[in-house]
Amino acid sequence: MEACIGAADVGASKIRVALFRGPRLIARRASPFPAAGGPMAPSRLILEMLESLLAGTPGCGGIEALGVASIGPLDPRRGVVEGTPNAPIKSFPLRRPLEEALGVPVVVANDCNAGAWAEYTLGRGSGLDSLAYIAVGTGIGGGVVIGGRLLVGPRGLGAEVGHLVLEASSRARCGCGGRGHWEALASGSAIPRTARILARGWRGPETQALREALRARLGAEALYAYARGGDAFALHVVDYLAGIHAAGIASVTVAYDAQAVFLGGGALLGGWDLLAPRIRAALGEYLGYSVDVRVERCMFGEDQQLYGAASLVLRRPETL
Ligand SMILES: [Zn+2]
Known part of the structure; x- marks a missing residue:
């Protein structure tokens, strides 16, 4: 079975996760942003959603990398959200817990930076x-x-x-x-x-x-x-x-x-x-x-940032 690419769009009210084969979105899922559960709750939810997407997507044997487009303020080097105003949990790490759990590279960027990269590389x-x-x-x-x-x-x-x-x-x-x-x-x-x-x-x-x-x-x-x-x-x-x-x-x-x-x-x-x-x-x-x-x-309308997350992995920006 072929490996896919994982993509996550972390918004203040919703988290969306998708699987891509190359530049094509093949499966997706959305959940409300966790209302509680501490700083590990957002990454835990992404992992659960990824797992259930993989289980329901025949022909996709796992992911080779994960791109994450997130609300900010975001430290792009560490992949940590710090003091975001509108989400129920204000500060939370993304890159490290996801990399540790998945054992694959994880690239994190601000959601609109990712959206721009999607337009440039795929749009x-x-x-x-x-x-x-x-x-x-x-x-x-x-x-x-x-x-x-x-x-x-x-x-x-x-x-x-x-x-x-x-x-x-x-x-x-x-x-x-x-x-x-x-x-x-x-x-x-x-x-x-x-x-x-x-x-x-x-x-x-x-x-x-x-x-x-x-x-x-x-x-x-x-x-x-x-x-x-x-x-x-x-x-x-x-x-x-x-x-x-x-x-x-x-x-x-x-x-x-x-x-x-x-x-x-x-x-x-x-x-x-x-x-x-x-x-x-x-x-x-x-x-x-x-x-x-x-x-x-x-190009991708309301999905721009989700495609953005995938584009970070498909062609990694040299500035990240
Ligand atoms: Zn302002």
């Missing part, structure tokens, strides 16, 4: 010299490949573009403690607050979306539904969010000389039809020097 970014991947979910994360190298940085913060300051005068406080960050303005979790701020300054007609926004209850999904129905205030919020995303993408483009920026994450993909044309239109306002950049949906 639409192959052949490019530099690209960025940006995921807009509960927070905003990023990954950058430049000159064919995955940008990691000494503290693993190499491409934490969600904390770029996009509105210096904004009072919106980010989860990291700073003000005016991309994540504080336009992440999935920021949308209700941003919509309420915009609602207070709105001089147009009173709409259903406006009433929900004033109660800070207008989340991403409802916002997009109202906007598709022609709600004037919802469209105003979508325009604002697209402008923020465009400003962020323009900043990333010049900072890393990116030839393409690939977008993912549920809070952005859920409104792709509304946001993409507005982002592309607004980009011209922010990009000087006639810089040209492709702005596209990431």
